[in-house]
Amino acid sequence: MLRNKKILLGVCGSIAAYKAAHLIRLLVKAEAEVRVIMTTSASTFITPLTLATVSKNPVLTEFVKDNTGTWNNHVELGLWADVFVIAPASANTIAKMANGICDNLLLATYLSAKCPVWVAPAMDLDMYIHPATGKNLDMLKSYGNHIIKSEHGELASGLIGEGRLAEPEHIVSVLKTNFKNSFALLNKKVLITAGPTYEAIDPVRFIGNNSSGKMGYAIAHEAAQQGAQVHLVRGPSAERGEHKNITLEKVTSTEEMYEACIKQFANTDISILAAAVADYRPASVADQKIKKKSNSLTIDLIKTKDIAAELGAKKVNGQLIVGFALETENEIVNALNKIQSKKFDLIVLNSLNDKGAGFGYATNKISIIDRENNQKDFQLKSKNEVAKDIVNAIIKKIHS
Numbered sequence: 001m002l003r004n005k006k007i008l009l010g011v012c013g014s015i016a017a018y019k020a021a022h023l024i025r026l027l028v029k030a031e032a033e034v035r036v037i038m039t040t041s042a043s044t045f046i047t048p049l050t051l052a053t054v055s056k057n058p059v060l061t062e063f064v065k066d067n068t069g070t071w072n073n074h075v076e077l078g079l080w081a082d083v084f085v086i087a088p089a090s091a092n093t094i095a096k097m098a099n100g101i102c103d104n105l106l107l108a109t110y111l112s113a114k115c116p117v118w119v120a121p122a123m124d125l126d127m128y129i130h131p132a133t134g135k136n137l138d139m140l141k142s143y144g145n146h147i148i149k150s151e152h153g154e155l156a157s158g159l160i161g162e163g164r165l166a167e168p169e170h171i172v173s174v175l176k177t178n179f180k181n182s183f184a185l186l187n188k189k190v191l192i193t194a195g196p197t198y199e200a201i202d203p204v205r206f207i208g209n210n211s212s213g214k215m216g217y218a219i220a221h222e223a224a225q226q227g228a229q230v231h232l233v234r235g236p237s238a239e240r241g242e243h244k245n246i247t248l249e250k251v252t253s254t255e256e257m258y259e260a261c262i263k264q265f266a267n268t269d270i271s272i273l274a275a276a277v278a279d280y281r282p283a284s285v286a287d288q289k290i291k292k293k294s295n296s297l298t299i300d301l302i303k304t305k306d307i308a309a310e311l312g313a314k315k316v317n318g319q320l321i322v323g324f325a326l327e328t329e330n331e332i333v334n335a336l337n338k339i340q341s342k343k344f345d346l347i348v349l350n351s352l353n354d355k356g357a358g359f360g361y362a363t364n365k366i367s368i369i370d371r372e373n374n375q376k377d378f379q380l381k382s383k384n385e386v387a388k389d390i391v392n393a394i395i396k397k398i399h400s
Contacts, residue, residue, distance in 0.1 A: 001175075001176040001177075001179040001180050002027065002030035002031060002032040002172070002175060002176060002179065003030065003031040003032070004031065004032070004033065005032045005033070005082045005083070005179060006032070006033050006035075006080055006081050006082045006083075007027055007032045007033065007034050007035075007081065007082065007083055007085060007175070008034075008035050008036075008037065008077060008078075008080070008081035008083070008084045008085070008109070008113075008115075009023070009024065009027075009034055009035070009036045009037070009055075009085050009086075009087065010036075010037050010038075010039075010084065010085065010086035010087070010089070010093075010106045010109070010110070011036060011037070011038045011039070011042045011046070011051065011086075011087070011088065012038075012039050012041070012042055012086065012088055012089055012090040012092070012093045012106070012122075013039055013040075013041025013042045013044065013045065013090050013092070013093075014042075014045065014088040014089075014090045014122045014123065014165070015045060015122075015156045016088040016122035016164070016165035017038075017042050017045035017046045017088055018045060018046050019087075019088070019165055019167075019168055020036075020046060020051060020087065020088070021046065021050055021051060021054050022168045023087060023168035023171055023172070024036070024051060024054045024055045025054050026168050026169065026172045027172060027175075028054065028055065028056065030172065030176075033057075034055040034056075034057065035055065035057045035060075035077070035080070035081075036048075036051045036052070036055050036057065036059045036060070037059075037060045037061070037077070037105055037106045037109060038051065038059055038060070038061045038106070039061070039090075039093065039104055039106050040061060040062075040104070041090075043061065048061060060072045060077075060105060061105065062105060063105055063108070072105055074105055074108040074109040074112050075112045077109045077112070077113075078109050078110075078112035078113035078114055078115070079112075079114055079242060079243070079244060080244075081113065081115045082115055082179075083115050083116050083117075083118065083175060083178065083179075084109070084110065084113045084115055084116070084117045084118070085117075085118045085120070085171065085175065086106070086110070086117070086118070086119050086120065087118075087119075087120035087122070087148070087165060087166075087171055088120060088121070088122030088165045089119045089120055089121050089122065090121075090122065090123060091121075091123045091127045091128075091130075091133055091136075093106070093107070094119065094121060094133065094136050094137065094140065095132070095133075095136050097110055097119070097136075097140060097145075098135075098136035098137075098139040098140055099136075099139075114221065114242065114243050115225070116145075116146060116178065116225065117144075117145045117146065118145070118146045118147075118148055118171075118174065118175070118178070119137075119140055119145055119146070119147050119148065120147075120148040120150075120165055120166050120171055121133075121137065121147070121148075121149075121150045121163070121165075122150060122163065122164065122165035123150075123163050124155050124156065124157045124159065124163050125155055125157070125159045125160075125161035125162060125163045126159075127163065128150055128161075128162050128163035129161075129162065144384065144385075146178070148166045148170070148171055148174055149162075149166065150162050150163050150164055150165065150166065151164040151165070151166050151167065151170075152164065183226060183227035184226050184227070184395045184399075185223055185226040185227050185228035185270075185391070185394075185395065186226075186227030186228075187227070187229070188223075188227070188228045188229070188269045188270060189228070189229050189231070189267055189268050189269050189270075190220075190223045190228040190229065190230045190231070190268065190269065190270045190271075190272065191230075191231050191233070191261060191264050191265060191268040191270070191271040191272070192216055192219055192220045192223065192230055192231070192232050192233070192271075192272045192273075192274060193216060193232075193233045193234075193235075193257060193261065193272070193273050193274055193275035193277075193307070194213040194215070194216020194217055194219075194220065194232060194233070194234045194235065194237065194239070194274050194275055195211055195212070195213030195216060195234050195235035195236060195237035195239070195275055195276070196208050196209045196210070196211040196213070196235045196236060196237070196275070196276050196277075196278070197235045197236075197251070197252065197253055197254040197256075197257055197275065197276075197277050197278045197304075198235070198236055198252050198253060198278070199253055199254065199278045199280070199281035199282060199304070200253070200281075200282070200285045201282050201285065201286065201290070201299060202285065202286035202287075202288065202289050202290045203286075203287075203288065203289055204289050205289075205290070207278055207280070207281065207282070207301075208236070208278065209276050209278070209359070210359040211235070211237075211275070211276035211359050212237060212238070212239060212359060213234060213235065213237030213238075213239040213275075214239055214362065214383050215274050215364060215383050215386070215387070216232070216234070216272075216274035216275060217232075217234075217237075217239045217240075218383045218384050218386070218387035219272055219274055219387045219390055219391065220232045220243075220246055221243055221246070221384075221387070222384075222387040222388055222390075222391045223270075223272075223391055224243040224244075224245035224246050225243075226391060226395070227245070228245060228270070229245055229247075230243075230245055230246045230247065231247050231249065231264050231268070232246050232247065232248050232249065233249050233251055233257055233260045233261060233264075233275070234248060234249065234250055234251070235251055235252065235257060235275055235276075235277075236252060253278075253281070254277050254278050254281065254304035254305060254307070255281075255304070255305065257275060257277065257307060258304075258305045258307050258310070261307055261310075261311060262310065262311075262314075265311055265314060266314075268319065269318070269319060269320070270319070270320045270321075270322070270394060270398070271311055271319070271320070271321045271322065272322045272390075272394075273307065273308050273311070273321070273322065273323050273324060274324050274348075275307075276326065276359070277304065277307060278304055279303065279304060280301040280302065280303055280304060281301065281302060281304050282299050282300065282301060282302075283300040283301065283302045284300070308321075308323055308342040308344070309341070309342050312342045312343030312344065313343070315343055320345045320346075320394065320397060320398060321342075321343065321344050321345055322344065322345065322346045322347070322348065322390070322394060323338060323339065323342055323344040323346075323347045323348070324347065324348045324349075324350075325338050325347055325348070325349045325350075326350055326351075326352065326359075327349065327350075327351050327352070328351065328352050328353065331349055331351045331353075332349070332367075332369075332375075335347050335349040335367075335369055336369065336373060339369060339370075339371060340371070344371070345370065345371060345397060346368055346369065346370050346371075346393060346394065346397060347368070347369050348366050348367075348368055348390055349366060349367045349368075349369060350364055350365060350366045350367075351365075354380070355380075361383075362382060362383060363380050363381060363382055363383065363386075364380070364381065364383050364386045365378065365379065365380040365381070366378050366386055366389070366390070368389070368390065368393045370397070376393070
């Protein structure tokens with residue numbers, strides 16, 4: 001499960017840093033590619049030369065390489081990795097991670113990472129059981145990070161108790177299990193639409209909506225994390241979704257989104273239509289800016305192409321389509337009608353009547369319904385967590 005995986009290892013200032021050499025040897029033996037970032041204090045416990053030798057890659061400690069002026073790009077490091085493991089993670093680094101402090105290369109990379117992050121604490125007993133450390137670890141978990149619990153045993157102080165770094169063999173086992181469970185969409189081709197579409201009235205005005213694209217971007221990132229090759233068709237949005245498994249195609253109008261989706265659909269396993277597409281567009285677009293000459297202005301609108309219906313009509317066995325329904329009334333009835341008329345396999349329903357759901361929020365509250373009218377309701381969550389619920393529902397559907 002670790003063959004050819006790109007593993008970024010962060011090593012902090014702890015006596016347990018000496019175990020990093022053994023951990024790297026095990027990862028390299030499993031045919032993973034390992035790169036190492038050390039904090040300055042970590043190098044007092046084990047030398048960068050040692051870890052560079054066993055990892056077969058230069059060890060990074062500073063933002064700028066000595067005497068060269070070359071920048072160690074923390075953003076590229078975060079994008080390169082399939083997983084970021086911080087082992088040992090000291091109480092100091094854990095506290096900084098929990099509170100967004102960014103004063104070294106390891107922390108800057110952590111804040112930039114798009115991959116899963118695993119944290120293996122190592123410290124003395126009293127530090128480990130201190131309420132502040134517990135709170136910080138809980139905060140990290142709330143951000144979506146994973147904790148590899150410290151083990152019980154003899155500590156550097158001579159005390160017996162929790163705080164020992166998990167043994168390298170255990171950390172490798174955890175990573176193998178993670179990759180086994182986290183690539184349920186491996187080799188799947190996924191088409192995702194996100195954001196609004198804008199329909200031009202004249203060169204400076206348009207008809208649009210308040211969609212930010214946050215939900216579609218979150219789904220794209222989660223699907224990519226699960227191993228899918230994602231083609232993201234994005235309407236106008238300020239959201240950014242860099243991931244090595246995401247190909248971004250920017251569009252503006254419904255017609256452009258339609259053409260992009262039709263082009264991709266035949267070779268797509270899963271389509272997730274999260275974009276808030278304009279239903280109507282002006283029948284004609286003025287060549288010049290329309291001047292304010294009267295108290296009223298009438299614009300003749302005509303229907304745009306129905307992307308969902310077109311894809312549903314072209315769907316063949318083995319393809320799965322997930323639609324979205326944002327409603328203000330008769331929510332369930334409208335969603336059930338839509339799932340049948342558009343030939344969706346699943347529909348994600350959310351209501352503007354639910355506080356914190358819909359456009360402009362970092363949160364969402366959804367229900368997922370299938371063609372057999374089975375419905376699962378979810379509580380208000382961050383859109384990143386909602387994306388996980390949606391992708392998990394898709395995985396369950398394709399494996400049922």
